[in-house]
Amino acid sequence: MMGKQIHLNGFVQNSPSPHSTGLWKHEKNHSRYHNRLSYWVDVAQTLEKGKFDAVFIADVLGTYSVYQNSYKPAVKNAVQIPAHDPLLPISAMALATKHIGFAVTISTTYAQPYALARQLSTLDHLTEGRIGWNIVTSYLESEAINLGLKSRLPHDLRYERADEFLDVVYKLWEHSWEDDAVTLDIAQDAFADPDKVHEINHEGAFFSVPGPHIVEPSPQRTPVLFQAGASPKGKRFAAKHAEAVFTKHHSLDALKIYSNDIRTLAKEYGRNPDDIKIFPLVLPIVGSTEEEAIAKYEELKSHVSYEGTLALLSGHTGIDFSTYNPDDYIVDMETQAMQGNLDLYGKDPNKKWTLREAVLNHGLGNGTVKFIGTPEQIADKLEQWATEGDVDGFNIAFAYSPGTFREFVDYVVPELQKRGIYRKEYEAGTLRENLFGKGHVYLPDNHHAKKLSLAVK
Ligand SMILES: Cc1cc2nc3c(=O)[nH]c(=O)nc-3n(C[C@H](O)[C@H](O)[C@H](O)COP(=O)(O)O)c2cc1C
Numbered sequence: 001m002m003g004k005q006i007h008l009n010g011f012v013q014n015s016p017s018p019h020s021t022g023l024w025k026h027e028k029n030h031s032r033y034h035n036r037l038s039y040w041v042d043v044a045q046t047l048e049k050g051k052f053d054a055v056f057i058a059d060v061l062g063t064y065s066v067y068q069n070s071y072k073p074a075v076k077n078a079v080q081i082p083a084h085d086p087l088l089p090i091s092a093m094a095l096a097t098k099h100i101g102f103a104v105t106i107s108t109t110y111a112q113p114y115a116l117a118r119q120l121s122t123l124d125h126l127t128e129g130r131i132g133w134n135i136v137t138s139y140l141e142s143e144a145i146n147l148g149l150k151s152r153l154p155h156d157l158r159y160e161r162a163d164e165f166l167d168v169v170y171k172l173w174e175h176s177w178e179d180d181a182v183t184l185d186i187a188q189d190a191f192a193d194p195d196k197v198h199e200i201n202h203e204g205a206f207f208s209v210p211g212p213h214i215v216e217p218s219p220q221r222t223p224v225l226f227q228a229g230a231s232p233k234g235k236r237f238a239a240k241h242a243e244a245v246f247t248k249h250h251s252l253d254a255l256k257i258y259s260n261d262i263r264t265l266a267k268e269y270g271r272n273p274d275d276i277k278i279f280p281l282v283l284p285i286v287g288s289t290e291e292e293a294i295a296k297y298e299e300l301k302s303h304v305s306y307e308g309t310l311a312l313l314s315g316h317t318g319i320d321f322s323t324y325n326p327d328d329y330i331v332d333m334e335t336q337a338m339q340g341n342l343d344l345y346g347k348d349p350n351k352k353w354t355l356r357e358a359v360l361n362h363g364l365g366n367g368t369v370k371f372i373g374t375p376e377q378i379a380d381k382l383e384q385w386a387t388e389g390d391v392d393g394f395n396i397a398f399a400y401s402p403g404t405f406r407e408f409v410d411y412v413v414p415e416l417q418k419r420g421i422y423r424k425e426y427e428a429g430t431l432r433e434n435l436f437g438k439g440h441v442y443l444p445d446n447h448h449a450k451k452l453s454l455a456v457k
Contacts, residue, residue, distance in 0.1 A: 003421040006386050007393030007435060009103065009279060010047040010405055013058040014084035019366040020283075020399045021312050022305030024078045029400035035084060037092045044093035046402040047100055050409030051423050053434050054101035054132055055093065056226070056246070056395060059086040061110060062142030064315030066337075068322045071142070077308025079315070087119065094127040101431030103132030103226045103244075109158050110138065110147045113168035114209050120223050121173065121215035129219030129430030129441070134226040135241065137162050139337040140315055155336050159233045164204045166241055170449035171200035172213035173222045182216050192216070201455040222443050224431045230258070230340020239265030240448055244277040244435065246395050248340065248368045250361075251350050255280055255389040263390070270446055277392040277435055280385065283365030284396060285372040286407050293372045300399045304363035313362045316341040326356035341367070365397035375411040382412075383421060 016032045017024035024032050033039040044055055063071035064079045074081050090102045102123075106116055124131040137158035138144075144152040153161065181196035200211035227242035229235050238245045239262055249255045263273035285300065287293030314321045318337025330345040330353050344367055345353040353361075361367050371381045382394060398404035416422035428438040443449050 003383070003419060004386055006382060006416060006422050007277065007279070008047075008050070008052045008422075009054045009056040009393070009395045010043065010052055011056050011058065011281060011395045011397045012043060012401060013080065014086050014089065015080050015082060016078045018058065018080050019397050020300070020304070021079055021308040021363045022077060023300070023303050023364075023399055026300070026303050026400045028403040030403070031398075031401040035082075037089060040089040040093050041096040043402045043405065044097045044100055046405045046409060048097045050405070050413045051426060052100055052396075053393070054103045054130075054224075054431060056103045056132075056134065057086040057090075057105060058134070059083070059105035059107075059136075060140060060143065061107065061138065062140040062144075062146055064140070064311045065142045066140075066318060066320050067311040067314035069320065073307050073311040074315070077305045077311065079308045079311045087123070090123055090131075091126055094130060099130075099426040099429070099434065101130040101132055101224065101434065102127065103134050103224065103431075105134040105136055107136050107138040107143070108162040108165040109153060110143065111165075113165050113207060114172070114211075117169045117172040117213060118215050121213070121218045124218035124220055124223055125215070129432075131218075131220070132224035132226050132244070132431050134228070134246070135162065135166070136228070139318065141318075152336060155231065155339070156233050159229075159237050161206045162237060163240075164206045166449075167204070167452060168200070168202050168207050168209050170222065170452055171202055171454060172209075172211060173217075174443070174449050175452060175454050176200055176211050176213035177217050179217065198454055199457065201457050203455070220430055220432055220441060222449060224435065228340075230338070230343065234340070235261050235265055238262060239271070239276070240269045242276055243432070243443075244279060244392075246279050246281060248281045248344065248366065250344065250348065250367075250369050252385055252389055253349055255385065255391065259390045269448065272446070274392075275444065275446070278390070279393050279395045280389065280391055281366065281368040281395045281397055282382070282385075283368055283370045283399065284378050284404065284408050284412060285370055285399070286375060286378055286411050287372075288374065290373050290377065293374065293377075297370065297372050300364060301360070304360070306359060306363070309359045309363035313341075313359060313367075316362075316367075318342075321355055321359075324355045326359075327354050329354055330358055364399060368397060375415045378412050379415040379419065382416065383419070386421075 064074040065071040178196040202209040227238045228246040229238040318335040332346040345358045
């Protein structure tokens with residue numbers, strides 16, 4: 001019998017060393033060249049060689065200025081600054097590849113649904129159906145004050161805005177243009193049938209959008225919906241909307257709780273528990289022997305910047321850790337930033353974390369679990385987490401890019417394939433089909449988006 005099939009995404013950002021703080025210095029890290037198309041093509045082709053589902057491009061729109069109430073430590077240590085635009089490299093990567101998808105991060109707190117729907121429809125056309133959207137609500141105060149707000153919207157209000165935002169884009173993507181609206185009827189001198197292109201007339205608490213959508217339906221209509229909610233409100237949001245969720249844990253126990261929550265909540269929204277693909281983040285550190293892998297881990301840690309990681313962790317959690325002693329414990333607290341990131345340390349069922357320990361951990365792979373060992377040992381761990389953690393695959397983080405990905409693709413992927421738990425070829429053309437199987441081009445009928453109807457004026 002074939003084992004459970006694993007899916008993979010590569011976790012990147014348009015920044016020199018986004019998820020391993022200080023690793024811009026590492027001689028193998030080409031992410032320093034994120035400002036060149038050749039870097040992005042290299043990343044996409046490497047991941048496609050390894051039959052990954054998608055390049056997952058994270059993004060923030062502001063600086064990590066919680067620490068010491070200043071952006072300067074972040075700038076000095078390249079803590080997600082420079083932060084270039086995540087959308088713009090995608091066309092070049094798409095042209096240089098055939099199958100791999102692109103899940104791009106855009107914030108519902110700062111974008112406008114009408115314009116975002118247009119951008120993603122355009123990219124879904126250009127990539128022939130390979131676009132996914134990582135829906136985020138944003139956590140940095142510095143984003144808010146540069147983007148027209150006096151301060152960051154409260155956590156739960158951000159999710160309320162996101163919920164309505166999605167209704168607007170669903171109406172534009174799914175309901176504005178009928179399937180046969182574009183007629184290309186030369187005899188009637190009609191490009192499209194205007195009676196089949198509808199206004200959406202959306203009126204709500206946050207948005208008023210009459211429509212119609214100004215892009216004809218793209219191959220997938222709605223891009224594949226990715227999300228990473230970890231708070232109670234965030235998990236409900238994911239259960240209602242997401243087709244795939246990203247998550248970050250250090251322990252299998254914590255992961256089990258998360259995946260059980262998501263799958264249980266999905267049912268409350270009339271969905272099947274496995275309609276949502278779950279992808280925990282993992283940093284793989286591979287060696288030809290276990291000792292070599294451990295030595296490599298030590299070498300990588302020596303490049304991590306302590307101060308830079310304090311800035312990263314302060315931004316992720318919304319807590320200015322410059323006021324803490326390194327030996328202080330991180331306790332369970334509420335935050336208006338990313339509750340899930342604070343809970344990694346404040347609510348770990350297996351361990352109490354001091355600030356120093358948390359910083360050392362957070363500096364490599366954004367604080368996620370590291371699988372360190374031979375290709376066989378890493379494959380064992382992936383298989384164990386997939387089965388016992390009830391997840392569908394992994395989001396692969398890097399220490400240096402595309403080197404971490406290349407090593408994974410050359411050594412771990414063949415091991416997964418040998419075990420019959422990973423594809424040898426792509427199944428189909430669109431991102432949704434690669435995730436859910438051939439023929440699954442569109443959102444399924446039990447998804448909330450399909451149930452919306454348009455107001456007629
Ligand atoms: C693997 C992973 C990647 C994420 N990428 C981004 C990102 O690129 N931009 C962003 O603003 N938030 C990102 N987030 C944060 C989530 O969107 C979300 O805000 C976070 O998980 C906290 O959710 P919560 O507030 O419901 O706890 C990411 C989270 C995870 C786990």
